[in-house]
Amino acid sequence: MRDPRRLRLVGLALGLLALLLAPFLVDALLGRAWVRVLDLVLLYAMLALGLNIVVGYAGLLDLGFVAFFAVGAYLYALCASPHFGLHLPFWLLLPAAALLAAGVGVLLGAPTLRLRGDYLAIVTLGFGEIIRIFLNNLNAPVNLTNGPQGITMIRPIEIAGVSMARPVELAGLTVPSLHLYYYLFLGFAALALVVSSRLEDSRIGRAWIAIREDEVAARACGVNTRDLKLLAFALGASFGGVAGALYASFQGFVSPESFGLTESVMILCMVVLGGMGHVRGVVLGAALLVALPEALRYTGPLQRALLGSVYIEPSDLRLLLFGLALVLVARWRPAGLWPSPVRRRELAERHAPGGPESAQ
Amino acid sequence: MLGSIYALVALGYTMVYGILGLINFAHGEVVMVGALVAITAIGVLGPATGLPGPLLLLVALGVSVLACMLLGALLERVAYRPLREAPRLTALITAIGMSIVIQNLAMLAWGRQYLSFPALLPNEPMILLGATVTGTQLIIVALTALAMVVLMGLVNRTRLGRAMRATAQSPALASLMGVNVDRIVVVTFLVGSALAALAGVMVAGYYGQAHYHMGFMLGLKAFTAAVLGGIGNIPGAMVGGLALGVIESLGAGYIGALTGGFLGSHYQDVFAFAVLVLVLVFRPSGLLGERVADRA
Amino acid sequence: MMPTTRRTTIALLAAALVAAGCGKQEPPKPAADAPxxxxxxxxxxxxxxxxxxxxxHLGKDVENGARLAIEEANAANIVVGGNRLRFELVAEDDEASGTKATVVAQSFVDRKVVAVIGHMNSGASIPASKIYSDAGIAQVSPSATAISYTAQGFRTTFRVMANDSQQGRVLGEYAVRQLGAKRVAIIDDRTAYGQGLADEVERAVKAAGGQVVGREYTTDKATDFRSILTSLRARKPDLVFFGGMDAQFGPMxxxxxxxxxxxxxxGGDGVQxxxxxxxAGAAADGVVASSPGLPLDKMPGGAAFADKFKAKFNTDIQIYAPFAYDATWAVIEAIKAAGSAEPARLLEALGKREHRGVTGVIAFDEKGDIRGGGVTLYSVKGGAWQTLETIGGAAPAEAPAPAPAAAPAPAPAK
Incomplete structure (x- = not known):
């Protein structure tokens, strides 16, 4: 019998090693495009973790989350590109993006405190669109955002004078730019994960869950629902803001069309499909929903192998299969792919002792 | 004008929501299918039967209503019924998934190009009470009003309607009272889809075009209208739809004059959403909605 | 627990080996599959x-145009450097999204494509262009018209369509001088394309002595324009210009x-x-629109292209297929001229060569914009587009405006 604690430690170390080696492994086995997908998975994991605070913990259905992503991205883009000729360093811009997004989050949260459920959803959706429309139109009379043309030539992040946009030689090993971004994003995603899971177990987290379950009861128990809801909006938004700033530097280009409603809906799907309120599930959801549409590009060879020739063009089939996958996952795992233990128990209870009525 | 189409689509959202508490995000796609089926029906039946324009349109409308009812029933049976006990947001995911599926199937079936809807009705502008209107516009308004009257009658005056209202209040109690809940839900989807088909044919006929992606924006606007009016509330959907139509054209036409030229028509959607937010801040359950306690 | 751990260990060992192996072959691969x-x-x-x-529908149009060129090239049995070339089109969906575009671009680099036709939208072409530039792969967009696309200092960005400024200038001047419009109203759809073109038209109208009496806006998803048209009607314009696509212009x-x-x-090329x-039905009569390049039916091979397209795909040309076809042939001709399908040599030849395509002479200036791209104006008569006239074109030394002096041409982007 081995000490289970030591075993866990070994497992943790191995997991960490796997995460560190992942970009090289993926690059060698699948190609560099998949390293880019990996980078995006981490970025979306940050976004999904942010939204998870609002939707998963506090139970506030937010359909405009992409607005915070946009705010962070534009802050970085405007302050680190030739558009205004500004080149502020990233260590200043990242906290600024978090703060600004949090501020916008509070601004959005304040008038919507009384709204519930779908009314809140539609108002947040409206806010998301309003932010996008302003970004799209503020090129006249004064050219603030360059309108629909977007902002080009955004500077990549530089750490100690080393640009992340170029490969770095490290002890005889060339680390390409995409790998560098992977490590950067991994660091921030890990931070988001730790903050999220610490919050879940804190007084604040429990108060949020109380609000989610029953707002009136929570207030009766002395929970300051107003401040806590605003806090959820602000914290969730700040994750989105940081992710946005990272995205701007990663892409080198931002334009308003990247911040549409479908993006908000996708992030919400990551949270719900992964397992609302459960950080690991949410990360899994992000990984699945980012990687799946990319994987479905390669159904051509599969068709050839199974059916002899390509009957339907992969590009025609790709989103169809993606939609089907959403439906099927929701059907077979209604609580999400990896629900939190508490939630799984609740669902089981609701079904077991003579639930309201039989499902079919 | 656009308002009456929003209202028809919003009715579909609101009825399903009222009974199941489910936002049927795929409802806009049913509208799209309705429009495309009608175009195909006209294309096939027109040359084959040589019917005169208005009659042909009526037949095409019938075909499209039937097709959409079938689609609606299928949606309910395949996608939503298995999830009736699941968390609400999971059903939302299914709805989004189904919307993607229907859209891409339509893309494969009807092709990617915009299809033009033949002008089957007289479209000569005429002056009525000082406003320029066309025959099509009059027909749309009349049909919408008719559809709403019929629907109100159905919900408030018939046995079926009573069963629907009972199910909306409590499915469990309704089933104890001998209501076949599954059947009521299917009927709700059938009625909602028939209205969607009507809206689809109208919108395609009015603007002369249809496309596999048209349902998305229309569905979103209609959902907004349903919420504005108070979701789950049938008169609310109508009021919300009409109000949204008016707000939008006001925003597009007069926002420049209202703000002294500071904001132009590029802020029309901002204007629409701002009105929505204001309404909901002061009336958190929509224009005609009742207070409902619910959770996300 | 045990088996899992052991399996993980083995996997990680393998990973470490692979990682060590690939560390060495990391520097930019020269893709030397030519010799x-x-x-x-x-x-x-x-x-x-x-x-x-x-x-x-527009994206498929691009794909079809490119596919037609590829099939013709394969039928022509092109021999380069002793090898018979078999061209293969790798078509990917970028969903008009900048984020997806970069993943697609990276996957093209992984799959060792020698050049890229695309992307269709400026918002996708621009973020992807950095990846192609880093990999030294030529990117020829059939349709991205944003000025900034070729202004980033990359050697690898090309386009076969006149940019917003080239086309907007022709449209604005034509409106004022030939059509005699004194009072011009402008509508745009707030997309990168519509707004970019509309702004350039506004500038040109003012420069030509016209007056812009109203500017209204819509979106690329709208179908109802009565409010903005009513408010423009009150300002009595002689001419209304729309920067946007046919799906909106038809009902408008x-x-x-x-x-x-x-x-x-x-309107511009988006509605032609x-x-x-x-x-638009009968209402279309009399509408004027432009399209970059020369009229298809006047070009050698143009009518044949249209027939072949119709026969093969059983659908109308939307807008971009001829441009995608020309872009693809430009790449193929460059391969022939370079005597190699190696990206670097292809790239060099592409910048220098010119060939006669179905939309005009395809030759690039030092930024990668089409050189002296003519713009043709059309108007609808009896339910069909009729050519009015072609402005510019053929003569490469036109255009004093785009001032090529300040171009950051030779800056090695790597």
């Missing part, structure tokens, strides 16, 4: 455009007619399509 002497050599050309979503023209808006209606006439 090998098998009789048949597969050459992959990438194509990226939105194949789903609201612009799916019809609504303008029912509202009795007495003004010449005009067969589809526009179908959508």
């Amino acid at each position: 090998k002497p098998p009789p048949e050599l597969t050459v992959r050309i990438g194509m990226a455009a939105p194949l789903t979503g609201p612009q799916g 023209v019809e609504q303008a007619r029912t509202l009795r808006l007495q003004a010449q209606l005009m 399509s067969a589809q526009f006439i179908k959508l």
Whole structure:
């Protein structure tokens, strides 16, 4: 019998090693495009973790989350590109993006405190669109955002004078730019994960869950629902803001069309499909929903192998299969792919002792 | 004008929501299918039967209503019924998934190009009470009003309607009272889809075009209208739809004059959403909605 | 627990080995698959455009145009450097999204395409261009018109369509001088394309002595334009210009007619399509629109292209297929001229060569913009587009405005 604690430690170390080696492994086995997908998975994991605070913990259905992503991205883009000729360093811009997004989050949260459920959803959706429309139109009379043309030539992040946009030689090993971004994003995603899971177990987290379950009861128990809801909006938004700033530097280009409603809906799907309120599930959801549409590009060879020739063009089939996958996952795992233990128990209870009525 | 189409689509959202508490995000796609089926029906039946324009349109409308009812029933049976006990947001995911599926199937079936809807009705502008209107516009308004009257009658005056209202209040109690809940839900989807088909044919006929992606924006606007009016509330959907139509054209036409030229028509959607937010801040359950306690 | 751990260990060992191995072969691969002497050599050309979503029909148009060129090239049995080339089109859907575009671009680099036709949208072409530039792969967009696309200092960005400023200038001047419009109203759809073109038209109208009496806006998803048309009608414009696509312009023209808006209606290349006439019906008559390049039916091979396209795909040309076809042939001609399908040599030849395509002479200036790209104006008569006249074109030394002096041409982007 081995000490289970030591075993866990070994497992943790191995997991960490796997995460560190992942970009090289993926690059060698699948190609560099998949390293880019990996980078995006981490970025979306940050976004999904942010939204998870609002939707998963506090139970506030937010359909405009992409607005915070946009705010962070534009802050970085405007302050680190030739558009205004500004080149502020990233260590200043990242906290600024978090703060600004949090501020916008509070601004959005304040008038919507009384709204519930779908009314809140539609108002947040409206806010998301309003932010996008302003970004799209503020090129006249004064050219603030360059309108629909977007902002080009955004500077990549530089750490100690080393640009992340170029490969770095490290002890005889060339680390390409995409790998560098992977490590950067991994660091921030890990931070988001730790903050999220610490919050879940804190007084604040429990108060949020109380609000989610029953707002009136929570207030009766002395929970300051107003401040806590605003806090959820602000914290969730700040994750989105940081992710946005990272995205701007990663892409080198931002334009308003990247911040549409479908993006908000996708992030919400990551949270719900992964397992609302459960950080690991949410990360899994992000990984699945980012990687799946990319994987479905390669159904051509599969068709050839199974059916002899390509009957339907992969590009025609790709989103169809993606939609089907959403439906099927929701059907077979209604609580999400990896629900939190508490939630799984609740669902089981609701079904077991003579639930309201039989499902079919 | 656009308002009456929003209202028809919003009715579909609101009825399903009222009974199941489910936002049927795929409802806009049913509208799209309705429009495309009608175009195909006209294309096939027109040359084959040589019917005169208005009659042909009526037949095409019938075909499209039937097709959409079938689609609606299928949606309910395949996608939503298995999830009736699941968390609400999971059903939302299914709805989004189904919307993607229907859209891409339509893309494969009807092709990617915009299809033009033949002008089957007289479209000569005429002056009525000082406003320029066309025959099509009059027909749309009349049909919408008719559809709403019929629907109100159905919900408030018939046995079926009573069963629907009972199910909306409590499915469990309704089933104890001998209501076949599954059947009521299917009927709700059938009625909602028939209205969607009507809206689809109208919108395609009015603007002369249809496309596999048209349902998305229309569905979103209609959902907004349903919420504005108070979701789950049938008169609310109508009021919300009409109000949204008016707000939008006001925003597009007069926002420049209202703000002294500071904001132009590029802020029309901002204007629409701002009105929505204001309404909901002061009336958190929509224009005609009742207070409902619910959770996300 | 045990078996899992052991399996993980083995996997990680393998990973470490692979990682160590790939560390060495990391520096930019020269993709030196040209000099090998098998009789048949597969050459992959990438194509990226939105194949789903609201612009799916336009993206498919690009794909079809490129596919036609590829099939012709394969039928022509092109031999380069002793190898018979077999071209393969790798078509990917970028969903008109900048984020997806970069993943697609990276996957093209992984799959060793020698050049890319695309992307269709400026918002996708621009973020992807950095990846192609880093990999040294030529990117020829059939349709991205944003000025900034070729202004980033990359050697690898090309386009076969006149940019917003080239086309907007022709449209604005034509409106004022030839059509005699003194009072011009402008509508745009707030997309990168529509707004970019509309701004350039506004500038040109003012420069030509016209007056811009109104500027209204819509979106690329709208179908109802009565409010903005009514408010423009009050300002009595001689001409209304729309920067946007045919799917909006069709209903807009019809609504303008029912509202009795007495003004010449005009659009850019986004509306110069067969589809526009179908959508607008009888109301389309008299509408003027431009398209970069020369009229297809006047070009050698142009009519044949249109026939072949119709026969093969059984659908109308939307807008971009001829441009995608020319872009693809430009790449193939460059391979022939370079005597190699190696990206670096292809790139060099592409910048220098010129060839006669179905939309005009395809030759690039030092930024990668089409050189002296002519713009042709059309108007609808009797349910079909009729050529009015071609402005510019053929003569490469036109255009004093785009001032090529300040171009950051030779800056090695790597």
